[in-house]
Amino acid sequence: MERRHLFIGTIFCCAVIFLFGASALFAGNLMIAAGAGYKKPVTEVMKAFEKDTGIKTDAAFGNIQMVASQAKQTGEISCIIGDQKLLDALGSTVKFTDYRLIGKGILVLAYRKGVVLEKPEDIASDKVKSLFMPQDKKAIYGTAGTEALESYGYTTKLAGKITQVATVPQVVSYLLTGEADAGFINLTEAMANKDRLGGYLIVPQDKYKEIRIVAGIVKGFENKPETGKFIDYLQTKNAKDIFAKYGLK
Structure with missing residues (x-):
């Protein structure tokens, strides 16, 4: 089990690198990166931004460590969208000049078809x-x-049930194939896949620390006109409506 998941993670890393290799063909495009769990709304916002401004964009998605590593290696990413705590923790890997709040992230417990859960505590059943x-x-x-x-007191009790994979979309994939009975993901992915999942439960927000989803402006890009236009666009009604549709507000 562990070997397979590491292999999948390696494939995903290669996919992120491939995106950056391909992006070299589009030198001059605005480069954006984001946590994999926000691929759908960020992609939709980017398409709307391109349509409204004529500025071409490229993107990479993965866990924050992955995209931060690519940002450092390529020097092309102008903005990273993710949880502010994780962006702050990147330290010298990537430095940010400012953050713009997009919305608050919501943790959910999703479950596959054929499983019915009534409350988050049912993961112990x-x-x-x-x-x-x-x-x-x-x-x-x-x-x-x-x-x-930890809040539920299940860390040790459920250790034998838990499998960690690289990203939220990978958790969703295992739920859809039936290999996972349940999984922790974000509300955004749960809403995007609601017809394919058995269902999902919102985890009470007092069970985990606040998640502030922000756009971090990478140092060195703060005075780039295209970056400024994109950051400003995130505050428009059009962008906010897209994010709200995916549970970010």
């Missing part, structure tokens, strides 16, 4: 034999999931 979550410390909702488990 026989209904759930496998619980998947993103990597703690590297992915926003891995950290939040770990905090929730």
